[in-house]
Amino acid sequence: MNLKQLSQMLGLSQTTVSRALNGYPEVNRETRERVLQAVRETGYRPNKAAQRLATGKAGSLGLVMPTAPGHPSDVHFGEFLTGLGEEALRHDFHFVITPADPNDEVGALRRLAISGNVDALFVAYMRGHDPRLDMLKSLSIPFVVHGRSIGSEPDYPYLDIDNEAAFYDATKLLLQLGHRRFAVMNGPEHLDFAIRRKMGVGAALAERGLTLDEVCVTHTAMTDEQGLFAMERFLQLPERPTAILCSSTVLALGAIRIINQAGLKLGEDISLIAHDDVLPLLKPENFSVPLTTTRSPLRAAGVRIAERLIGQIKDLGSYPEQELWKAELIVRASTGAAPAG
Known part of the structure; x- marks a missing residue:
């Protein structure tokens, strides 16, 4: 069915039908609903090229x-x-x-x-x-x-x-739990979210007279492999961190693998907070130890x-x-x- 046939079936002009389909405010609600119901019943799909000529919009x-x-x-x-x-x-x-x-x-x-x-x-x-x-x-x-x-x-x-506030709040929680040695697994350092998350950690630590040691910060692609590599390096430090902030649950996946291999207990020997983007295949509550997260869908x-x-x-x-x-x-x-x- 084309636009002309749909218009004839409804007893409306092609212009009115086109405007109803494209959400123009001058078409009243009753007419728009009538047109949309006919579209659902007939399976009509507008021709994009014709629609563009008629409306000046590409859709x-x-x-x-x-x-x-x-x-x-x-x-x-x-x-x-x-x-x-x-x-x-x-x-x-x-x-x-x-x-x-x-x-x-x-x-x-x-x-x-x-x-x-x-x-x-x-x-x-x-x-x-x-x-x-x-x-x-x-x-x-x-x-x-x-x-x-x-x-x-x-x-x-x-x-x-508010990436800065998210990691500020996460760091404050870990400080309240008594942690003093922090590490951050971050995204690429040129990206805005990574800059702001690191700032949030630094601001919370500064309130307690602490600083974030650059040797305890990584900037990488957010993959489980990079989380694994970063955690391996952190555990080899003379004073290993007890609090880890991850910019993604994907990074956390690799980090936790190394924590487990080292015989350490998550939530006891090392605490970890991940930024959780509500990824359907990687739910933080389904980890062997459910993850504390900063949630943003x-x-x-x-x-x-x-x-x-x-x-x-x-x-x-x-x-x-x-x-x-x-x-x-x-x-x-x-x-x-x-x-x-």
Whole structure:
């Protein structure tokens, strides 16, 4: 069934049906529901090319995916995309994913924006002083950033979690349990979230007159293998840390393997807190010793960013320009009192 046939069946003009499908506010609710019910019953799908000609909208969200030989993939990004997809599906929006060399993301974003194939962009993996922001702000296309860029003027639309506060709160809990020797397994050091998480740890330690020894900090891709390597190194230090903060449950998976191999007890000899992005295949409560975590659901962030972008494209209402979500500290058995000595 095409648009003309659907319009004839409903006794409405093609323009009215098209506007109802695309969420234009001048179409009343009763008409929109009638059109949507007919779509459900007939299985009608709009022709994207014709829809673009009629509305000037592509019905697509764009993102650039950095990739190159040796460039690590990220399980966390898949969970975020799932949330983005859930909301896009509700509005019959598509994704346009452009692979790009990690050193050419600015150019790739610009080319995607001017291609006419997308109505809006979203950007992730924010860095300090991120060079993509100035280019994005120069465009006439809507965009939302997942994260923030420390050192950049905070005048851009974003959704982020308060990474500094999350790791500040986690460190405070461990300090209250008597820990004094800390280590951090962090993400890549150029990424904004890693910078802020390290700042949160440092701020909490400074309140107790303590400092974070750089030999007890790693900056790596967030994989279980890297967590394993980092924990091996920490256990070889003259004074091994008793409190570990991990930027991901994936890092924690490798770290705990080494803790167990060393004959140490998690929550007794060593306490560990991981940042939990509610990964469905790696639930912190299902670890042999349930993990204390700072919880921030990536899928919900994906849903919210899609909601904001599509809402702006369709003029569905006003949305906050900037959102900073608070992470929740969930205390489980992987944290306990500091061991004596």
